Amino acid sequence: MRFHTRKWVKPEDLNPNGSLFGGKLLAWIDEELALYTIIQLENSRIVTKHMSEIxxxxxxxxxxxxEIGIDVVRFGKTSLTLICEARNMMTRETIITIESTTMVNLGPDGKPKAHGKTEIEYVKDRLED
Structure with missing residues (x-):
């Protein structure tokens, strides 16, 4: 799994128990999954269709x-299925795992659109030498 982003837990991220609010963490994860998918599919029209058990x-x-980590599980015709893990870099403990999230590629009309991708691409490989 590749860990792409880090977030610093601030006072506004806490619940009444003084620990990280789960909804805040899920928002960070959803945003990271969307950004990752936008880069992979080269389309800013992406929506979260499904998230498995959290x-x-x-x-x-x-x-x-x-630290938020993501891996691609499957390339669908109009979607990308990902797994995700968030871990605490201070304690080295896993905070959350999400076994499956489906992100859907949309066309200008807002409907699912085939993306034509079949494997992970890295930005460095898209750049010409």
Whole structure:
């Protein structure tokens, strides 16, 4: 799994128990999955269609740094299916795992559109030497 982004847990990210609010973490993950998919499919019209069971395994506190990892599971005709893990870099514990998230590629009309991709592409490979 490749870890692409880090988030710093700030006071506004906490729940009444003083730990990271799960909804905030899910928003960070959803945004990261969307950005990853936009880059992979080279289209800014992306929506989250489905997220499988979400397993909260540990928490984080103010000042902790959260790392979000993503891997592609499958390329569909109009979608990309991903797995995700968020971990606490301070404690090295996994905070959350999401076994499957489906992101859908949309056309200008807002309907699913075939993307023609079959494998992960890295930005460096798209650039000419």
């Amino acid at each position: 397993n909260f395994r540990s928490s984080a506190r103010q000042g902790d740094i959260i």
